[in-house]
Amino acid sequence: MRIRDLLDRRSIKLGGSATDKQDVINQMVDLMNAGGRIADVETYRAGVFAREEEGTTGIGEGIAIPHCKSDAVKEPGLAAMTVPSGVDYDALDGAPVELIFLIAAPNTEDNVHLDVLSKLSTLLMDEDFTAKLKAAKTVDEFLTIIDEAESGKERTEGIVGNEGGKLLLAVTACPTGIAHTYMAAEAIEKAAKERELAVKVETRGSGGAKNVLTNDEIEKADGIIVAADTNVPMDRFNGKRVVITKVADGINKADELIDKALSGSAPVFKGEGSQSESTGQAGGGSVYKHLMSGVSHMLPFVIGGGILVALAFLVDTICGYGESAGGAFGTMTPLSAFLKYVGGLAMGLM
Template identity: 55%
Template structure:
C-alpha cells in the first residue's frame, strides 16, 4: 500500500492559522473525518490523544505524525496539513512542527499504520523534499510530490534487492520429477512472498533443471534449501550454509525451512571432492532413508528409458497383425518391427541405468561405469531387476571402499584414480561378484517368483491387484507408492504385464476420486478446494497421483482411507478383467494399447466412484 492510496485532496489543508498542538490535532481529526474513514470522530480523537500521552509524535525536523489504531476507524487513511509559521508540538528536537501527517488505522487490518509511518518517516528525511512540501501552493502538486518521491524510494529498494540477489535459494527434486518437484517449488516461493523473503527455486524435474541457480546467486545467498529425494549437484554449494531435507517438507514445511535458513544455524556444507567429510544435513538420516534416496536416484534416471521404450513396444503390438504369425506378434509388419526394435533397445537400458545411477548416488561419478557394467551383467545373467538393484548398491559401496584404499597413494597419482584405478578394479571386482556370487541364487529366486506369479489362481491375482492398487494410494508418491511402482516395472521386465496395469490404475484413482467428490459433494469442500479439484481430473487421467496430496495433507484421516479403498477396488477389477499393460506410464492416453481396454476403463470408473462415495460419506459439510 502506498502513501497516496491513503491520502486524498479532501484530507489536505495547506494554509491556516493554527497556533497550538491541540488546534493542530483538532484540525487533522476534522480533515480525517471529511475523508469518510472514521466511524466515530470523538473516539478516534481520544485514541490519538492517548497515543500522544505516551510520547510525542513530533519526530523533529519540523515533522509531526500523530496516529491511532482503533475500532473507531472504518478504513485506513491519512490527513495532511502544512503550517508555514510552525506550531509548538513538543517535538523531540524542541523545534516547531510545520508538516503534519495524521494516520488512522482500523483495529482489524493489521499494522498498516506502522507500515505507512515507516515509509513516511523515510522519505521525509530528505530536507529538500520537506521544504518543497511546505512551500507547495496546490493540493494536486502536494500529492504528486509525495507520489514521485515514494516511487523513487521504491525503485531504489528494488534495484538494491536485485543487485544483492536472493536471500534464500532452493533446489527441489523428486524421483519422477513430475509433481512433487514443482509443488515444493511453488510452496517455497509462495511462502517466501508471504514472509517478504526473496527466494529463487531451481527445479530438477523430468525435463531437466529449470531456473538454474547461478554462481553469483549462490555466493550472495544466506542459505540454500535442498528439498530432494534424489541426488542433486551439491559441489557448487561448497562452503555455504545448506539445509538438506525431503521434498515433502518443501511442500508442507516451507515456512519452517525458510525460518531455519534465515536463522544462521544451518550447517556449512563441505563437498567430498574437497577431501572433507560431507555434512549431509542438519537432519540425521536413517539408513533406510539413505537407501531410499540411492534407490530413487536410480529409478528416476531409469524411468525415461522404461516409459519411452515401454510405450513404443506397446504401440508395436497395437499396429501389428496377429494373424500373420502369432508366434512373432509385434514384429510381423515393418512398422511394428521398427517400433518394437527401437522400444526394445530403449527398454534394454533399464537395468544398467538403474544400477549405474544407484552406484553413482553412493560413490559419485567414478561409480557410474562400475554400476552400469554390474547392471548389464545382472540383466544378461538372469538375475534381472533384483540383481541390478544389488549390483547398483554393491558397485557404489565398492567404489567408496576403493577410494579409501587408494587414498594413501602419492598425490602425483591422483589423476589416475578416476580414469584407471577405479574403473579397472571396480569393473573387475563387480564382474566377479555378479557373475559368480549374485547371478546364480538371484536368477533362481527370480525364476521361483515368476513361476509363483504365473501359477497364481484367479482369486490370488485379484487379491494382489487390490494390494498393489491400494499401495499406490497410501502415501501418493512416497516410499510405499514407489515400492508398488517398482514392483510393476520389474514385472514388465519379467513379462508379467497385468501387474503394471493394476499399479497404474491404482495411481490414477486418488486424484479422480477427489475431483469427482468436489464436483458431486460440493458442500464438503471450500470454494478453493473445489477449484483445485478440477485440475485433479487432468492429473488423475495422466497418472499423476500427487495431485491428491494437498487434500490428503489437509484431511488425511478421511482422504487417504477413501483413496485406498477406491484404488484397491480398481486394482482388483483390473486383474479380474484380465487387463495387461506393457507401458509403465501414460494414464488414459495409453488406453488403446492395454489388453481389454474397455474393462480397464470400467475398472477405473468404478474404482474412482467408490473412492468418491467413501470420501463423500467420511467428509463433513463445510460451513
C-alpha cells in the first residue's frame, strides 16, 4: 500500500482559504467525506475536534496534521488542502498553516495502513517536499510529488548515522500513534545525523513498538531521549540519564533535546518496578488527556440523545401539541415521552 492509495482525488483541494482553525478543520472533514471513507461524518468530525483538544496538530513550519481513529471510519484515508494565504491554527510555532493533511484511521486491528501514514509523517519533515506540495498547481502535480518522494524514502531499522560517533537513543510516542510519533522520530534522527552521531529511535504507534531498543544498546548509550505523551516502558532505563519530554518537543526542539541528552545534565532515571512507565506530560496534563479521551468516547451518546429529544418535539408538533403543550412539550404522547426520556438519559451521561 502506498500513500496515493489512501488519498482520493476528490479529497484534495489546492489554493483553498479558511477564516480560522475551526473552519479549516470542517472543510478538511468534508473533503475526507467526499472521498467515501467515512460512515458517520458528524461522529468523525467530533472525534477530530476532540483530538485537537488534547493538543494542537499544527506542528509548525506551516503544516498541520489533524487526525482521528474512530469507528466512524469505513476505511483508512487522507485528505489534503493547501492554503496559500495561511490560516491561524494555533500551531506550535505560532505561524499560519499553509498545508494540511487530515488522517482518518478505522478503529480496527488491521493496521496495514499505519506504515503508509508513518511514511507520510516522515516525509512532512522534509522542507523541500512540503515546499513543492504548497506550490503545486494541479492535483496531478500534487500526487506526482508524493509518489516520487515516497519512492525515494525508506525508513531504516537499527542504528543509523555515524557508527563511530556517540550513540543517541530515543523513544517517541503519542496517544493516537499515527503522526506525531513518526515525525518526532524523523526530526531526532535527522538532527543526530547532522551531528555525525549514531542514532536509533524506537517508535510506539498504533501499529505497536517498532525498532525496539535492546538492553545492550541502552547500556552503551551516551544519551537517551523519551519524547512521549503516552505511557512507555521505562524500567529498562533504570540508572541511566534520560531526557523525558512531550512528543511535540521531539518535532520542534530536537537539537535542544540532543544537547541536553549528551551534556550529562539530564536526571538519572530510577525505576519503581517492572511496570514503571512514563510520559512527557506533567500530572495535570495526563489527567487532562484522559479526561478528553473520555469526552470523545461519550460524544456519540450525547449526539444521539440530542437527536432523540429533537424527535420527541417533532412527534408532539406533528400531533398538534406545538402551541398547547407548554412545559410538557415533548412528552404529550407515549412515543414522544419515551424518546425524550431516553434522550435525556443519554445526554445526562456526559
